[in-house]
Amino acid sequence: MSATERRPEADPAGSCRRPDLAICLPDWDQLEAATQRELVAHAQACPVCAPKWRLIQATDAFLAAGAASGGVAAHAPALACPTADELYDLGRGPGARSLSEVERVALGAHVNACADCAALIATLRERPPAPLEFESERREFAAERRRRMRVWMPLAAAAALLAVFLWDGGSEAARRGADVGSIRFPRSEQLRGEAAGALLFPRERLLASAGGLHSPLHFELAPRERATRYRVQLERHDGQLFSAAEPFLSLESESASFDAAAAARLDLVPGHYTWEAWAFVDGLDVPLGRRDFEVVRDEELIARIAERERASEPARSESILHLLEDSGFACDARAFARTLPASPARDAYLARRPER
């Protein structure tokens, strides 16, 4: 929900009148005192900047508290908890997806800080009803793995961060990586539960630009156990309640998350679309559901993005990311985040699933 809706007394247009100040929000603590005061006064009054300002304050407070206590583990995690599947993968239970180093570090860092997830991971690791296994042996194995993980995780996190830093330390990308490493990624509202279904992205709105989609079309599904491939069918319609159309595009992938390269070539024109997904599991075609999205041409937003492109990092990336997310273009925000150098915060943001 946008701040405008929460505060009806605000300017109905809801736009920020001081983009020059807004762009400095992430670096507010490095500004001169007078500019700081001006920025704070603006951020408290502006419906667009106020939530960001609160987020920055909360994050800074969290980081400060973490530093004071000698580590983040003493506090509740700042990021949303990973999904059960991710925790299971981290726990490396039978059939677990292999995680990249970065994913592992990000999840590991969270688990170290979150007692809930740490407890859950022990359970999840033993999830599949593997018939006739030796219980005692398995429990011992799991306990040993947990013991190892507790020792290993912080070390691995440190090592991976070091590796990311050293990996391409002299290049432009690495410099950019270092610049954008401090980006605050958008957070979701606290919900009383979650029920997103299997079709995660695309959803809601996708931004169109003059040459087609602003960002590559990327399909993300909740992975289905033992699925060997996934099929997605795309329909275009007029957006009415009962409008339906024949599928004009069918894509298959072995992964639950994939780029629709073929669709990108089609240059989806502005309009309403529905996608339907199927998983192939043990020879069965399992329906996963249907979801709508809309391709929207928004010249003003594109202009605002172009304006932010001129800023220096990390303000550039952070402001574009938040602009897309706040404008209801979460898919584009995610696509943008994918172009940023990997970091635990970025990967945690990308690993986040919609909760409804």
Place this chain on the structure above:
Amino acid sequence: MKHVSRAQASIARAPVPPVRASLLAENSRTFAACSRAALATALLLCGAAPAQEPPNAPQVNVVDGEARALALAEFGAALSRWRSGASAEAHELLRAGEKLAREHARADALDVARFYAALPRDERLRGWKAELQLGALREVVYEAGVVGLRGEAWALERERVLEELAALVLAQRERADAAPAAGALSLSALLRVEQAERADGPQAVALVPQAERDAQEALELFARLGQRTPRLEPLWLLGRCATLRSDHLGATRCFERCEQLARELRRDDYRELALQGRVRLAQLEGDAPRERALLEQLASFRTPDESWSVARDWGAQLLAEDHGAQAAQFLERYEPGEDAHAADREEWNLLVGSARLRSGELRAAREHFERVSANEGGELGVLALASLALYEQRESEALTLLEPERVARFSPRGAARAEALLGEAYARSGDLGRAREHLEAALASALEWEQRSFGARSAELEAPTARAAGSVIGERLGLHTVALLADVLARSGEPLEAVRVIEDTQSRSLRRGEGALTREALLEWAGAYELGLVTWVVGADFSLAAHLAPDGNVSVARIPRGRRALADAVRRLREALLGAAGDEGARERCERLASSFLAEFAPGPVADSLRRSARNAGKAPRLLLGLHGPLEAAPLEALPWSSLCGEELALATLAGLPSARVGARIGARELERWALLGGPLDRAGAERLPGARFELAAALELWPRSHLEIGAAFGRSALEAALRGREPLHLATHLVEHAGEWRLEVSPGERISLAELAALRPAAPLAVLSTCSSGDGAFVDAEGLFGLARAFLDGGSRNVVVTLWPVEDAAAAHFGAAFHRALAAQAEQPSPARACAVARQELRRAGFASSEWAAFRLLGRD
């Protein structure tokens, strides 16, 4: 595709089923069960040695499948030689047994070896001879299956086999080697069970006790002899007997025991049979979700490529879920080969034809149906062609195909399906009297079937959150027939009866134990609300809406949208409401969709009737909505009802009328003392929902005599005590789903399943379930959603405030506080429905998006 079940063939054919996919699948399963019995016979016959194979093998210890198979073969050969007298040395058998026990964790092999090693030679030889006799009898049964022997010839042969088996049992039962007697008892039970499954009514029931006695004795004899593998068949047969007796809980237990033993012994054939037995139970109960889950489990070790029954049942599932084109594509991948049994090809043609028909490919459908009708088992083909004729609007052809003389020869279920088709044909021809007659006969037949299926179900299966609560009407007969009958009644000038049929058929599980809903009861319900009652029935191709005004006037209107279109529209509206934040264009589209939805589902006559009622009602009128089918998940609170009923409308919603009487409304005194619970802490002691504290505190301020359990105090025991109590309840916590199970969160980070909650029979007169998706659940057609709210309503709660999807903590807190304020302001006659409407409005005015305010619903009688 491979056909592992070819050898089994069928020793009998099932009664020919009706064509509608669900019924088709149902009947073909009867056939499948028969042929699977013969498969079991074949498997026992084809074993390396008869009735000797033992043990209990934990799988993890077996590292080499080939070595294990070799060791088993060696053991079997040694056992045969020893029993037949070809070998005079018992140590060869004992060694083979030891090897299996030591290297392959089959400890009972040694027990079997010791048992036979200790038998005197003459007992061994006598037992072996009996074993060979039994083998020959199994061969007869097997051959009968292969050639498809049936009718009188098979009846005579079966009696001869049964006599010989009885003699064998008599001769061997008391001997030291009683294994052949046990095998003979099991085979006798198999023959009787198959006969019972092919028979119908009392004849079938009469055959079951003897079959059950034989299977039970076989089981006991094998247990006495320490033999485990041969116990699989009688266990499976006991499950089938219990199914025939409609003892579904007993059947489930037998099949589960069989499956467990088959897993231990790594006998995938019996694992498959046991799971198929459970699939059949789910089909009989119309429990589509459980059937789907079992089929997925089955496919994990027996893919559709390996088993036609898996392919067939999954194809039928896809078809029943309105995925016609995908069902056809799926089934075409698994077409039975030229060498397949004729019955399998018939089933395949019918299913593919039905799928093509559903996806509008009429010519392809006709080709498949005609192939079937040309064959001997014509009932299915006739029903299929009649369906096609109706689809193509050639009613007279359908009537000709279903002439009475032909239908008289149909099986009971085929005849029921024919009644439904005849009813539809007459309805379209304008002969409403005959249409009603046939449709009522079809409905009566489905109710009888349901009664048989549900008659002996235990309380365990009746749990409100158990998915076992299926629906024969919804999943087997189809609500299409109900919609047709209601339409015919309305057109015949009996609209009140139409509303009665709609409500009665879709609220049976809520009213379990009560008789049919009467017109008088309906009028009482409608009269209790200022704007009366609106209800719907959603058929496969069209739906009906009906308004029963408080003065008894009825308006019925036809909606040209079927289940799939409606479900998709509900999904679209929900997504639009959830995504409408932050953008004016999205909000406008959302409003357009909501208006279209209302116009579609409150069509002209219903809308006019509502307007009339609104003119006569006072301020802040209430309307009861009977939400059925996909409408239960529809965010109807977001529709612009003000255009019909004024700004102050309050909606009460129910998934069916839960009793004949509305009952007394909640009194102001009942609301003075609440149980306020929530704000769970995680295991580290951190507060999970900051907003919960806010709403609970607001409620406590308004109802100071309430007791509050928050944070660490909100543990399992506090929740259980509150659920057992009879005070109104406000619950603010997380409801999370994991692996298809919904669980409520309490401190410290503990989760309680819905089954546990439901067992406490929560009966609070008003429960505010301020959690995520508390109005959601597992959907059963014609029965509704089975979830947290259902647990409360079944427990006796009159009103439950629920959410349709996950809501923001802040929004839920704001809503909770507003709801209590509105309720407290109502003084003499509290109305949770009005309080809910006021709180929704307040949320909206505070600037919350539709993703928050549209989520809240009052489920109950108000």
